[in-house]
Amino acid sequence: MSVQEEKAFPMGLFMDLERSGPIPLYFQVSQRIEKAILSGELPAGSRLENEVALGQRLGLSRPTVRRAIQEIVDKGLLVRRRGIGTQVVHGQVTRKVELTSLYDDLTNTHKVPSTHLLTLESQPADARISERLGVEEGSPTLHLRRVRLADDVPVAVMENWLPGEFIGIESNDLVAHGLYQVLRSRGVTMRVARQHIGARKSTNEESALLEIEKNSALLTMDRTAFDNSGRAVEFGQHCYRPDLYSFEVTLVEK
Amino acid sequence: MSVQEEKAFPMGLFMDLERSGPIPLYFQVSQRIEKAILSGELPAGSRLENEVALGQRLGLSRPTVRRAIQEIVDKGLLVRRRGIGTQVVHGQVTRKVELTSLYDDLTNTHKVPSTHLLTLESQPADARISERLGVEEGSPTLHLRRVRLADDVPVAVMENWLPGEFIGIESNDLVAHGLYQVLRSRGVTMRVARQHIGARKSTNEESALLEIEKNSALLTMDRTAFDNSGRAVEFGQHCYRPDLYSFEVTLVEK
DNA sequence: TTTGGCTAATTGTCATGACAATATCAGGTC
DNA sequence: GACCTGATATTGTCATGACAATTAGCCAAA
Known part of the structure; x- marks a missing residue:
């Protein structure tokens, strides 16, 4: 009953690696393994070929293969056990958790995102904003407030503050793209974000904006990136x- | 203004490594660095000594030092940039996100946890439970429902299902310890968990159990471990x- | 002054080799 | 049958070495 299926690793894979290109070898390998898992080619419970043999077959060193596998372990799709091997995790759907904006999430799920821009203004930082952004109190920030819609249905009310150097972002950009897209196009690369997720009742204004009844439950998220x-x-x-x-959220114990 | 502070790396650290003990060297190093960051010894924005020099000073190879640093980068406390070096992330409080139970969370924040056990029974798996647990429909599961209190104030209503082999867990265990502690003591080591976090209104029963008014907003979490x-x-x-x-939640873009 | 290019510093990637720790499994002994 | 023992397989840890890619900073040239 609880016996693991012992299926051989598909041999036809991993035959063409771009050795001179800019994409790291470990990344090429990890992407193929991940694809094989998500496509069902490597079913849940199946065992991966061991690191040494896999490396020999691909003409790669063990550290490289190891790193490729580790990437997928960190995503929660594989589990390694010393003395045993590496197995595909049991369990149904698997979606990645990444540093994305709601805009990206919606486009990924094939909905049509749109934006109502409520506020776009320069605003001096109060105590709370200055602490969160790490700027001096009273220094200028860009304050914006938006309603995000998916297929013309309101999904979220989003209020953001950005350091003063971003004053100059235009409303056209924010209507046509997500905030993170706009920031990336200005050369900013987000690396770390801290989020707090909670819940509370909606205000009357929020209820109207989101087209829900008064005093509904709302899911809230505060984030500093x-x-x-x-x-x-x-x-x-x-x-x-x-x-x-x-x-x-996918959590992996290390 | 936006100049990074360039503080030298504290030299007095990392002098005594347990080379023959069971604790990996990279882990010993990463723990000290993390401690130094959280204690403020390594202030936000300060630069870490480069990998090669750090390795020489500690008598460690570069891969070992690198792995130690990577651990902390993954936690979101450090940021590395090629050609530049490794810096401590700007930003205030830093708390780890790990695979813990509410019970652990509460003890970590120095509250006194307690439990009201509402239900503890054997129950055949319905379609939803069988899918989530990966067991056959109708097979026995352990069903439990608890109210968790912190300092005698109700915080959460928790309903759980476990595979049949855990039938036999006693109510005493669940009142005195968290579910995860009980599972660990039975030799189970949790590795991966998938969580969905959302919100909704409370039912009348939940309102009574949590001592809140009817139709309040609730924060919900579904998890499979x-x-x-x-x-x-x-x-x-x-x-x-x-x-x-x-x-x-702390997110780190890779 | 501004621009361009060179150099140095630092992390990113990859290979090779070795030994340790842990789990499975077969076989023998009591 | 139950229990110990050893062989085997596999991942975990660590060292050494090399080259590539990226960034900052300096200096010279336009």
Whole structure:
């Protein structure tokens, strides 16, 4: 009953590696393994070929193969056990958790996102904003407030503050793209984000904006995002319609 | 203004490594670095000594030092940039996100946890439970429902299902310890968990149990946890008082 | 002054080799 | 049959070495 299926590793895979290209070898390998898992080619419970043999077959060193496998272990799709081997995790659907914006999430699920821009203004930082963004109190910030819709149904009310250097972002950009897209196009690369997820009742204004009844339950998320120099680039307070949106998190114990 | 502080790496650290003990060297190093960051010894924005020099000073190879640093990067406390170095992330409080139970969370924040056990029974798996746990429909499961209190204030209503082999867990265990502690003591090691976090209104029963008014907003979390062989060991549906509990998540872009 | 290019510093990737720790499994002994 | 023992398979840890890619900073040239 609880015996693991012992299926051989598909041999036809991994035959063409781009050795001179810019894409790291370990990444090429990990992507194929992940694809094989998600496509069902490597079914749940099946065992992966061992690291040494896999490396020999691909003409790669063991550290490289190991790193490729580790990437997928970190995503929660594989489990390694010393003395045993590496197996595909049992369990149904698997979706990645990444540093994305709601806009990206919606496009990935094939909905049509749109935006109502409520506020776009320069605003001096109060105590809370200055603490969250790590800027001096009273220094200028860009304050914006938006309603995000998916297929013309309101999903979220999002309020954000950005450091003063981003004053100059235009409303056209925000209507046509997600905030993270706009920031990326200005050369910012987000690296770390801290989120708090909670719940509360909706205000009357939020109920109207989200087209829900008064005093409904809202899913809330506060986030501060940092770029690769460790500087805060965005602080946001968002609230979501819980019937249309939820968070998915995969935790991996190391 | 936006210049990074360039503070030298504290030299007095990392002088005594347990080379023959069971604790990996990279782990010893990463723990000290993390401690130094959390204690403020390595302030936000300060640069870490480069990998090669750090390795020489500690008598360690570069891969070992690199792995130690990577551990902390994955936690979101450090940021590395090629050609530049490794810096401590700007930003205030830092708390780890791990695979823990509410019970662990509460003890970590120095509250006194207690439990009201509402239900503890054997129950055949219906379609939904069988799918979540990966067992056959109709097979026996252990069904339990608890109210968790912190300092005698109700915080959450938790309903869980476990595979049949756990039938036999006694109510005494669940009142005195968290579910995860009980499972660990039975030799189970949780490795991967998938969580969905959402919100909804409370039912009248939940309102009474949590001592909140009717139709309040609740924070909900569904979770399936898998052990290191990839088998599902727990499925839970929890709801939390949002004024007393929220989720903290740190995301790191790779 | 601005621009371009060179150099140095630092992390990113990859290979090779070795030994340790842990789990399974077969076989023998009591 | 139950229990110990050893062989085998596999991942975990660590060292050494090399080259590539990216960034900052300096300096010279336009």
